[in-house]
Amino acid sequence: MSETLTPTTGDKATATGILLEDVTKRFPGQDKPAVGGLTMEIPRGSIVMLVGPSGCGKTTTLKMINRLIEPSSGRIILDGEDVTGIDGDQLRRGIGYVIQAGGLFPHMTVAANIAVVPKMLNWDKDRIQSRVDELLELVSLDPALYRDRYPKELSGGQQQRVGVARALAADPPVLLMDEPFGAVDPITRQRLQDELLHIQSELNKTIVCVTHDFDEAVKLGDWIAIFDEGAQLVQYDSPERILANPANEFVENFIGSGAGLKQLTLTRVNEVELASPITAGIGDLASDTLSRLQGAGEQNAVVLDERERPIQWLSRRQLSRLDRHTDAVDPKLPVISEQSTLNDALDTMLVSSTGAALVTGPRDRFLGLVTVQTVMEAITAANDAAQQGSSSAPVGLNSGGIRRGTETDGQAAVQDDAGAAAGQGTR
Template structure:
C-alpha cells in the first residue's frame, strides 16, 4: 500500500447504484454497482476478462455513459456535467501511454493545459516539472518523439500527460500490461513514488492480482456483470477471501503473496560507504576498511547511484571516474521484499542498492534483512482501517450508501460480502 507523505490532492468518488445496460443484451454489463473510493487512495479493479472492470472505469469519466445511477466526484454529480469538461478534469492512462506519434514529448504532455488556456511559460514549466517527477531528464526527453522512447519511457510520459493539468482523479486501464516484467516492476515502483508526492485518487484496472496487491490501498474483485464479490484491503483479501471465487482468483501461493505486502522502506536499510567521481580511490578504500564493508557506492552529482566498487577494484585505480554500471542491482524503496529478493537473485548478489524519490540513494538491502523480515511477518489481516462501501443492488437488497454507512455505525457490516477480520 502506498504511504502518504503530503497533502491529499485527490477527490472522493462515489458510484451510486450505477448500471450499464447495452441494447440487445439480457444481462447488464454493470448491474447496480455502488462503490465508494476514498480521496487520495489507489483502488484496483480486478476480475476475469469481460467482467465489467473497464466499463466501470470508463463510466467514471463518461467515455461510456451509464444507463442508470449517479457518479459523484468530490460531492458533484458528474452525470449532469458536459462530458468534455469532465474529461479535462480527469487524467487517463492506457497501455503504451497512448501518445500521439507526430508530437514531441513536451507537446504530448501539454495537450490538456493548452485546451485549458494556460500560457506558454506556465505550460513549459509544468512539462519540465512532470518529466522530473517521472524520472525523465527534461533536457534529454522533452523534444524527443514517442518512436525514440522505450516502452517504459513512453508509459512514463503517458502518466506525466495524465497529470499535466493537476487533476484530482487518475484513471489507468492496464497501464503496464504491454511492457516486460522488469520494466513493469520499475513502473509500478515509480507510480508509488509519484503517488507519495501527489496523493491523487487513482483507479486502475488490472488482470494481475499480484500487481493489485502491490499497488492497491483497496482491491475490488469483480465477477461477471461487475458483481462486486469483495472490496477490501489487500491484507484482508489475502487472509480472508470472501468465497471460493475470490480464493480461486487469488490462485495458489497466497501465503507467498503476503511477502508483497512489505516494502523495502518498511525494513531497516544498511548504511553504505559512498564516493563521488573525482575522489581519490585510496581515500574511499580507507573509509571502506574503517567501516568493515566490502563495497562502496559511487553517486553522481544528484546523489543517484552509478556503480559499486569493491576493495580490489579501488586498490587498482587512482581516481574515481564517472562510469555507470547499468547491471547494478537497484530497487526502489517502494519495491516489495519479493521484488528486492528477485533483483538480488537475478544479479547473483547478496545486496541491492536502494533508491528513493527521483532515484536518490537511500542505502542497501541484503538477503539477511529480507529473511529476518519474512520470519517476523504476521500474516493476519490488519484491522487498522475500515473498508469503504461496496455492493451491488442486484446481489443484495438495494440500499443507499447513506443507509449502508449508517449500518456500519450500528455495528453491522455494509461491506458485502466481506467478513470482519477475525
C-alpha cells in the same frame, strides 16, 4: 462543476473521493447488464485496483467515471457533486486518464503531448514549458533529453511514463488507469509500478486502476475490488485481508496458488531498516574510499553521481585497481526502489553477487542497502500484520445488499455511509 474537479491554476490539487451509486450499464443487444447496480466508494487519496476475469465489466466501470461510457442509470459523485449531468468534455479535462502503451499522439513531440490539456485550458507558454519539465523530472525522464523527442524514438516504458505525465499535466485530483503497464516487459513493469507509487507519495491523488494482474493489484492497491461477470463485487477489501481471508472459492481461484508467497508483496522496502554503506563521489580518490572501507570492516562502496544516484558498487579488489572514481555507469547495478516489495527485493538480491540491493527514492536518489537478512526478519512481521488489519473496508455492493470486505449486510447500511463516501476516505 466544483472547484475541486477543475484542473488547478496554482497549488497542487487535493484528492477527490468518488462514489458510484447504483450504477448500471446496459449495451444494446445484450441480455445482461455489463455493470449491474454497482454502488462503490473510492476513498479520497487512495489507490483502488479493479480486478477480475476478462469481460467482467471493470473497464466499463472505469470509463463511466469520466463518462467515456455513459451509464444507463445511477449516479456518479465526485467530491460530493453528481457529475452525470455535466458536460463530458469539461469533466474529462479535470480527470487524468492513462491507457496501455501511453496512447501518445505519434505526430507530436513529448512536450506537445504533455501540454495537450494545459493548452486547452489556455495556460501561457512559459507556464506550460515549466510544467512539462517538472513532470518529466517527476517520471524520471531528463527534460533536456526527452522533451523534443517523438513517441517512436522512445521505448515502451518511456512512452508509458510520458503517458502518465500527460495525465497529470493539469494536476487533476483523480487519475484513471486502464491496464497501464500491461504492454511492457516484466522488469520495466516493476519500475513503472515503483514510479507510480513514488508519484502517489508526492501528489496524493485518488487513483482507480484496472488490471488483470493480481500481483500488481496487491503491490499498488490500498484497496482491491474483485469483480465477477456484470461487475458483481465478490470482495472489496485491503490486499492483506483478501490474501488472508478470501471471500469464497472464486476469489481463491483468482488469487491462484502461492497465496502465502504473495504475502511478500505486502511489505515495501521503505518499511524496513536500511543499512548505510560507505559512499564516494565522482572524482574522489579510490585509495581514500578503500581506506574507509577497511576501517569500517566493509567489503563494498557505492559511488554516487552529482545528483546522489548510484552508478557503481565497487569491491575492495576493484578499488585497489583504480586511481579516481569516474562517471561510468554500471548497467547491471542491483537497484530497487524504496517502493519495491520484499518480493522484488529478493528477486534482485538473488542475482546480486553481494547478497544485497541498492535502494533508491524519489528522483533515483540513493537511500541505503537492503540485505537478505533484513528481508527475512521482515517477512515474519508482515505475516503477523496481515492477520491483524483493523481499517474498515470501503462501501461496495450490487443492488440487493452491502458488501464491505467479506461481510454481507442489509441495504440500510449503504444509506448510512453514502453521504460521506464521496468526500471522505476510510483510511
